[in-house]
Amino acid sequence: xxxxxxxxxxxxxxxxxxxxxxxxxxxxxxxxxxxxxxxxxxxxxxxxxxxxxxxxxxxxxxxxxxxxxxxxxxxxxxxxxxxxxxxxxxxxxxxxxxxxxxxxxxxxxxxxxxxxxxxxxxxxxxxxxxxxxxxxxxxxxxxxxxxxxxxxxxxxxxxxxxxxxxxxxxxxxxxxxxxxxxxxxxxxxxxxxxxxxxxxxxxxxxxxxxxxxxxxxxxxxxxxxxxxxxxxxxxxxxxxxxxxxxxxxxxxxxxxxxx
Numbered sequence: 001x002x003x004x005x006x007x008x009x010x011x012x013x014x015x016x017x018x019x020x021x022x023x024x025x026x027x028x029x030x031x032x033x034x035x036x037x038x039x040x041x042x043x044x045x046x047x048x049x050x051x052x053x054x055x056x057x058x059x060x061x062x063x064x065x066x067x068x069x070x071x072x073x074x075x076x077x078x079x080x081x082x083x084x085x086x087x088x089x090x091x092x093x094x095x096x097x098x099x100x101x102x103x104x105x106x107x108x109x110x111x112x113x114x115x116x117x118x119x120x121x122x123x124x125x126x127x128x129x130x131x132x133x134x135x136x137x138x139x140x141x142x143x144x145x146x147x148x149x150x151x152x153x154x155x156x157x158x159x160x161x162x163x164x165x166x167x168x169x170x171x172x173x174x175x176x177x178x179x180x181x182x183x184x185x186x187x188x189x190x191x192x193x194x195x196x197x198x199x200x201x202x203x204x205x206x207x208x209x210x211x212x213x214x215x216x217x218x219x220x221x222x223x224x225x226x227x228x229x230x231x232x233x234x235x236x237x238x239x240x241x242x243x244x245x246x247x248x249x250x251x252x253x254x255x256x257x258x259x
Contacts, residue, residue, distance in 0.1 A: 069091055069093050072128045076132040076134065090105070097122050097126060100122060106119065109132070114134050115135070116135045118133070138189045143175070151186075154182040166198070170204075183208070184211050185203045188229060222246060222250050
């Protein structure tokens with residue numbers, strides 16, 4: 001036998017066959033598998049506990065008085081009674097803050113005639129805020145039940161005991177927000193300069209294109225429609241420096257003054 005073959009046989013005799021030497025013992029993989037299984041189990045346990053914690057927290061926030069309403073604040077009111085707002089909003093005290101129906105509260109408070117807009121919001125930890133914008137009166141009119149105010153949108157609201165000294169009287173056939181004559185008259189009142197508006201005693205509008213202003217002192221302004229308010233105001237300011245009784249700016253390009 002050749003020496004080289006003897007050496008190869010000797011090496012094979014000392015070690016294991018190639019098929020055996022290339023394998024790892026089956027038991028070598030078991031610790032790794034156990035470790036992987038434990039990691040998966042641990043992750044699942046953590047996930048389940050996290051979900052339970054979230055559910056528990058949600059239950060606490062939604063169904064217990066821990067974050068219940070303890071205060072209701074109302075801002076932006078002047079003529080409106082706070083008690084009326086609270087009664088309409090119907091915010092249950094100690095009820096979960098997160099379950100308060102803010103939209104329902106807004107709709108209810110908005111039914112007050114003096115309310116132009118309202119916003120109801122939650123403020124942690126335990127407050128409901130009601131923010132109100134009241135209607136701004138620009139005139140008054142005589143209704144069947146007494147003197148009422150009118151806002152800039154032509155909405156009649158709030159009955160008062162008598163004619164307000166600083167507001168003009170509105171004279172139209174039907175005072176309503178969807179009435180064209182009403183909208184034209186209020187648009188003129190809110191569009192003219194304050195120094196002129198403060199001098200207006202009455203504003204009448206048989207139609208939306210026949211607005212007329214009567215100033216304190218007796219001068220009459222034939223305004224026409226509610227277009228070109230700024231230009232008409234500028235023309236009128238110049239005309240009022242002239243003596244006269246009736247000032248017509250319905251066509252600002254051809255204004256007239258008559259006695």
